[in-house]
Amino acid sequence: MKVLAIDTTTYTLGVSLLEGEKLIGEYTTDLNKNHSLRVMPAVEALMKECGVEPAELEKIVVAKGPGSYTGVRIGVTIAKTLAWSLKVPLSGVSSLAVLAASAHFYPSYISPIFDARRGRVYTGLYKYEKGQLVTVKEDRNVLLTDWCHELKELPGEILFVGKDVALHKETIREEMNEQAVCGKEYTSYPRPYELGILGLQAPDEEIHSFVPNYIRLAEAEAKWLEKQADEKRNG
C-alpha cells in the first residue's frame, strides 16, 4: 500500500512516502519558512523523485495537531482534499505522538512538548509497549508546572522530547529532579516516516467531517462561552 504522510504542525515540515511499512522517501526541513507555499512543492518533488504518480496513492496520513493553528489547517486541508478527490482512506495522527516517536526505543514514559507560551505547553504522555506507541495520557494544553506535578506520581523516568524542551529545562528540573530526562537533539524533531507508520495503525477517518485537533477553542469562542456562562449564573 502506497502511503503519503504530511506534517505541517510545527516548524518541522515533513512529507514521506511509504510502501506499507517500508520507506520509499522522505523530506524534512526545520526552517522558519512559509508552509503554505512549500508543502505542495515538497509533495510534488518527493513523489516525482520516487516515481510515484498521484493516482497510485492508496492512503493519506496527516498530523492533525496540536500545533500552530494555521500550520495544522494547511496540512489537514491538503490531506482531506487529496484523500477525498483520489478516493482513498485518510488517517489522522496526533502531532505530539509523532514527536514522541522520535524516542522510538525508549523504555519508559515519553512526554513530547510544544511550547504554548505563558508557561503552558501542549503535551501528552506516551510509552512504547512491545514496539507499539501507546497513549498513557491524552494530549492537552496545560501549565507545565501542573503537568510535572501530575507526572511525579508515576513510577519511573520521564523523557521530555522536542525542540521546545530547551525553553523549559529549568522548570522541569526544579519540579521533577532526577525523574526527568531531557531529550537531546536527536529527539527534537517529528519524523514524517514515523507519522506514516503511526498512520498505518490508525483508524480511517470520515473525510468530510475530519478537522484538526486544535485542543483549544478559538479565543473569541472561549470568551463568548464564558460570557454565556456568567449570564446564566447571574440570571
Place this chain on the structure above:
Amino acid sequence: MKKDIYILGLETSCDETAAAIIKNGREIVSNVVASQIESHKRFGGVVPEIASRHHVEQITLVLEETLKQASMTFEDLNAIAVTKGPGLVGSLLIGVNTAKALAFAHQLPVIGVHHIAGHIYANRLIEEFTFPLLSLVVSGGHTELVLMKEHGKFEVIGETRDDAAGEAYDKVARTLGLPYPGGPHIDRLAHEGEATVDLPRAWLEEGSYDFSFSGLKSAVINTLHNAKQRGIEIQPENLAASFQQSVIEVLTVKTVKAAKEFGVKQVLLAGGVAANKGLRTSLEAAFSETEGVQLIIPPLSLCTDNAAMIGAAGTILYEKGIFEDLAMNGYPSLDIEQG
C-alpha cells in the same frame, strides 16, 4: 469548432466557503455557497480564526456538492481557479491549498484570481462585456471605480481614502443598535423612513473619483449623540434614510461622471453592497437618462461572495495561459492592477 472550457472556481477569502463550475466563462454549470454568517453573528462580525476553522469543515463537502450538481468529475475540468487575495489570510490559505492539492492530484493547471476581478466578472455571467466598461465595486472592504478597456486588465480610477462603503454601513448599523451584518438592515430601515437629517457628502477635490465615508460615519454618530444629550428623539428610520441617501448620491454622481468622461459602453455594479436596493434604484434612474450606456446589475446571489465569479474571471486567465505553480500563496492585500 472551439472546445468548451470548464473551470472549477473556489472562493474562501472571507466567511463563505464556495465552489462552482463555469462553462466558457459565461455559463454557470453548478454553484454552491456555504455561508458561515450564522456562526459569526454572535460575535458581531467575522472572527478570522473561526472563519478559517469553518472553511476546513466545509471545503470537501462543498466541492462534492458542486461536482454532483454538475454531474461532472475532475476529468471533465480544464483548470482549477481560486481566490488568491485580497482577504483574510487564514481563510485564503484554505482555498489556495485546496486548489493546489486538487491541481496536483488531477494534474490540472491552477489559476490565481483577484477577489475583486471576480466580483466584476460576476456580471459576465449575465451579459457579455463591451469595452470600454466601468465597474463600481462596493463591498465591506472595497469602494472602487475600475475602468476596463479589455479582458483581464483593470485600471482603478477612484477608490476610498478611508472606510469602504460597506464598512460605514456596518458601523452606522452598530451605532443604531442593529444586528450584524448591518447593511441590509439599514437598507430596509431607509425605505421605511425619510431623509430628514442633514448629513455631509464628501465630494473631495474637483475631478477626483475617490471616495471618503469616515466623515459621514462620524456625522451620523455625532447626530445621534447630540440628540441623546438634548433629549431629542431621532427616528432611526429617518437617520438610516439620510445616511443611505448621502452614500448613494456620491456613488451615483461619481459613477455617472466617470462613465461620461471615459466614454464607456457599459457600467457594472459589483460587490456585496450591490445587493442594496437603494443603490440599484438610484443607478437605474441615473442611467436611464444616459444614452449609449448599458447598466448591468447582477442578481443578489452573484453580488455576495461566490465562486461562480472566480470561475468566470479565471476563465480569462486560462485563455491567456496565465497559470500559477504549486508554490502559489494567499495574499491578504493584493493590487488588482498588478494581480
